[in-house]
Amino acid sequence: MNRRTWIKISGANTLGLMGFNLINTNLTDALKQPVLFIGHGSPMNAIEDNVFSREMKRIGKQLYKPNLILVISAHWETKGNFLTATKQPETLHDFAGFPEALFNVRYPAQGHPEFVERVCQKLSQVPVHPDYHWGFDHGAWSVLRNMFPEAQVPVVQMSLNTQWTARQHFEFAQELKFLRNQGVLIIGSGNMVHNFSTMAFDVKHPYNFNVPYAHDWATEANHLFKTWIVNRNSDVLSNYLGQQKSIRLAVPTPEHYLPLLYIMGLLADDETPEFFNDSIVAGSFSMTSFISKSI
Numbered sequence: 001m002n003r004r005t006w007i008k009i010s011g012a013n014t015l016g017l018m019g020f021n022l023i024n025t026n027l028t029d030a031l032k033q034p035v036l037f038i039g040h041g042s043p044m045n046a047i048e049d050n051v052f053s054r055e056m057k058r059i060g061k062q063l064y065k066p067n068l069i070l071v072i073s074a075h076w077e078t079k080g081n082f083l084t085a086t087k088q089p090e091t092l093h094d095f096a097g098f099p100e101a102l103f104n105v106r107y108p109a110q111g112h113p114e115f116v117e118r119v120c121q122k123l124s125q126v127p128v129h130p131d132y133h134w135g136f137d138h139g140a141w142s143v144l145r146n147m148f149p150e151a152q153v154p155v156v157q158m159s160l161n162t163q164w165t166a167r168q169h170f171e172f173a174q175e176l177k178f179l180r181n182q183g184v185l186i187i188g189s190g191n192m193v194h195n196f197s198t199m200a201f202d203v204k205h206p207y208n209f210n211v212p213y214a215h216d217w218a219t220e221a222n223h224l225f226k227t228w229i230v231n232r233n234s235d236v237l238s239n240y241l242g243q244q245k246s247i248r249l250a251v252p253t254p255e256h257y258l259p260l261l262y263i264m265g266l267l268a269d270d271e272t273p274e275f276f277n278d279s280i281v282a283g284s285f286s287m288t289s290f291i292s293k294s295i
Contacts, residue, residue, distance in 0.1 A: 033066050033185040037263040038143045039277055039287040040074075040189045042209045043095055046142035047102055050210050052287055053146050055277050059291060060147030067183030068112055069148070069155045070176075073139030074190035074256040078131075078159040081123075081172075085116040085130030089155070092137045107141035109151040116156055123175065131159070139189040153185075160258050167238040169258050173265025186266055188259030192225045193218050193250040193286035200283035214280035221250035222278075222286045225260075229273050229290065234264055250286075263292075270295050 038056070045053045075094055076082075091106045113130070120128045136144075140157055160169070179186065198215060205211040214222075224247060228236050238261065240247050251257045267273070273290035280286050 031183055032180050032268075033183060034063070034271075034292040035180070035186045035188075035263050035266045036289065036291045037188045037190070037260050038289045039191045039285075040139055040143050041191065041281065041285055041287050043098060043102060043138040043142045044209070046105055046138070046145045048210075051279075052210065052277050055289075056143060056146035057149075059276065060149075063147075063185065066153055066185035068115055068185070069109075069144065069153050070179065070184055070186045071136075071140040071144070071155060071157050072160065072186070072188045072259045072262045073137055073157060074160070074194075074259055075137040075139040076134055076157060076159045077162050077255055079161070079163055080159075081126055081128040081161050082131040082134070082159040083116045083119060083128060084111055084134050084136075084157045085113045085132055086111050086135070087113055089157075090135035091141055092135045094137050105141070105145065107136050107145055107151055107155075109136070109144065109148075109153060109155040112154040112156055115154070119179075122178075126172065126175070128158075134159070140187075143187065143189050160255060165238075166240065166254065166258065166261055170234055170238050170261040170265045173262040176262075177266055177268075180266065180268075186263070188263040190256035190259040191286055192257065192260060192288055193221050193280060193284060194256035195249055195252050195284040197252065198249065198284040209282050209285075212279045212281055213283055215283045217246040217249050218280050218284045218286065221246040222280055222288055225250075225286075226275065226278075226288065229260075229264065232264070232267070234261075237261060237264060249284075263290075267292055 041052060087110060089111045093103045116130050120130055136155065136157065144155065201207055202211050202213040240251050271292040272295050274293045275288060275290045277287045277289045
């Protein structure tokens with residue numbers, strides 16, 4: 001299938017999604033969107049021109065325009081499973097201590113209540129519920145502002161169920177695979193290594209968050225995570241609490257790690273991860289990200 005044919009079908013697909021006739025339709029694999037795990041790091045990446053924001057922009061330009069973007073962000077935890085269901089979600093500034101310019105940022109993408117309704121119906125055995133209060137938190141918009149700056153693609157966020165084990169999150173992700181053939185781009189936004197209690201800086205660049213600097217254990221953990229990801233070792237990734245000290249230090253709390261398990265659960269058998277932004281900053285924050293590529 002050539003690019004012109006793909007665009008023609010993709011355009012029809014977009015119209016179908018907006019009318020929502022595609023939720024139970026199997027489309028050709030040529031329309032399958034990749035999946036991405038993004039190490040989002042500091043929310044300042046949304047407004048700074050740096051190596052990480054530039055790489056997000058580069059990846060965004062490589063993608064065919066999706067029909068909808070589903071984001072699993074580290075910054076929305078709930079008891080139960082929820083999807084944002086408002087037509088125009090608010091931009092949430094869920095942080096403090098940053099410049100006013102960051103608080104002035106708005107990401108004006110629309111939501112998609114019809115999509116949420118149908119997905120909730122299809123996944124009723126879980127169950128999944130619509131949410132009318134949450135908006136786009138910085139785990140979502142700090143990434144999307146770089147990858148899709150025009151905000152022309154509808155965006156829905158999915159929460160992290162705090163009552164689930166890591167394995168349950170991974171297994172639930174596999175139930176979402178049907179969305180990939182319907183032009184839905186799924187992004188997990190977190191950090192593989194994320195430990196505020198051990199934050200440190202290069203003495204030559206004090207308090208510069210994005211200067212590469214890593215504790216030895218963080219470097220080890222980042223390498224192990226990448227090895228397990230490449231080898232598709234979901235058992236070890238789901239049992240991170242039972243691994244060596246460097247891994248336990250890397251994931252003192254689960255919220256920034258769990259989006260990774262969703263993307264691992266969504267990978268197809270004929271795909272492999274392609275890493276980018278592979279760097280550790282502030283001692284204990286891994287910016288390492290990857291996009292799925294066909295083998």
